[in-house]
Amino acid sequence: MMKKKIMMAVCAVMAVSMLSAMCAFAAPYSLSQWETGNSNSLIYIKKPASLSATTSERTYTVTAGGVPGVDVTIYRKSNYDGNFYKVYQGGYLLSGTIGASGVYVVSIELVEGGNKMRVYAENNSERQIIDIDITRLSQSQLDRINGLSVGDIFSW
Numbered sequence: 001m002m003k004k005k006i007m008m009a010v011c012a013v014m015a016v017s018m019l020s021a022m023c024a025f026a027a028p029y030s031l032s033q034w035e036t037g038n039s040n041s042l043i044y045i046k047k048p049a050s051l052s053a054t055t056s057e058r059t060y061t062v063t064a065g066g067v068p069g070v071d072v073t074i075y076r077k078s079n080y081d082g083n084f085y086k087v088y089q090g091g092y093l094l095s096g097t098i099g100a101s102g103v104y105v106v107s108i109e110l111v112e113g114g115n116k117m118r119v120y121a122e123n124n125s126e127r128q129i130i131d132i133d134i135t136r137l138s139q140s141q142l143d144r145i146n147g148l149s150v151g152d153i154f155s156w
Helices: 002-023 139-147 150-154
Strands: 043-047 052-055 059-066 071-077 084-086 095-097 103-109 113-123 126-136
Touching: 043 113, 043 126, 059 071, 059 113, 059 126, 071 103
Parallel strands: 052 126
Antiparallel strands: 043 059, 059 103, 071 084, 071 095, 071 113, 113 126
């Protein structure tokens, strides 16, 4: 009987240690606006090319290249406290692992106005953080742009 209890305790300790090892590298729930990484070689953003973009679309596709096996998570900046929080869409976390192709693609739903996002990449003890800013124009802004003519721009 005592042997059985010891075996159960050993199994429980092993299960907890394995679970904690798997979760040790999981991306944190939130990131401070001052959070920095310790690497710049895990991932590079291809789109948007200048780390900022403007669109009228409801979604924006971010593409990146990186080291296979790197875990990537998308965060959105909170207007309330300035911190970045994990993004969930349709009940799913915007997170994934770069595969053998070295390509990572994610489609992000945008709100009107500014969408300050943070791409968080990690692999073992390395972390890389890249901020991107995607502005979604409102319909009224689009109407004003579409209503402009060349004469309006160059008239004195």
